[in-house]
Amino acid sequence: MHEAAIAQAVLDTALEALPDKDSRITAITVVAGVLAGVEEECLTAYFNELCKCTAAEGACLRLVIEPAHLICKECDKQTNYAGDGRLALQCSACGGFNRLEGGKALYLDSVEVES
Template identity: 35%
Template sequence: MHEFGIAEAILDAVERRAEGRRVERARVQAGAMLRITEPAINQAFALIADGSLAEGARVDLVIVPVQLICRSCGQTAQSADPFATCPECGGTDIDTEGGDDLVLESIQMTEAAHVPGNPRRDRGNPDGPS
């Protein structure tokens, strides 16, 4: 299951950007050539993230299409299926470009239950009232 390697890469990127804060959700762009699905990556991520700041977090997956170039007729097209046939001539002699990226688009942190500081004092002025 190659999703575990991808889940480890996502967790590493999430932890670096979270800076010690708990993570609730991550949005990831994955190229179609990676051949992953949201249920499979979430299952792998749940196992990999166990005990980390991202434990219980969900991965929202956005599939980025691959560009198909037909060697028979020259037609180019985009597809979420890297093994698609040419939409113009039905040919199977296809070159592909792109679709192998993995990009952490955003992360959503959990809201803090406690904000440090004195609630009776203006926190905007650390030296006290003027």
């Protein structure tokens, strides 16, 4: 549900990046960490409505999901956490406890612009 606010912020940030007022945005790439909690279908649905009558109308929204990392506190073994399945509390190699790092990014990477 917070995707509505995020879709609006994506649109505002993209429009600010327009080099001139006659150009149009055809594609937007957003990077979201897995812990940012952004649901792609939901974000796209809001974006497709909000972009109407703006210079980004009809733009393709690409969402790149960045994983978080589970790092063993004992042996430093690192595994990716992609948000699916159960978050592993313990290291698969040595059984030590893991800590979770990263996965919090939420930024507009780039826009494709045509004049």
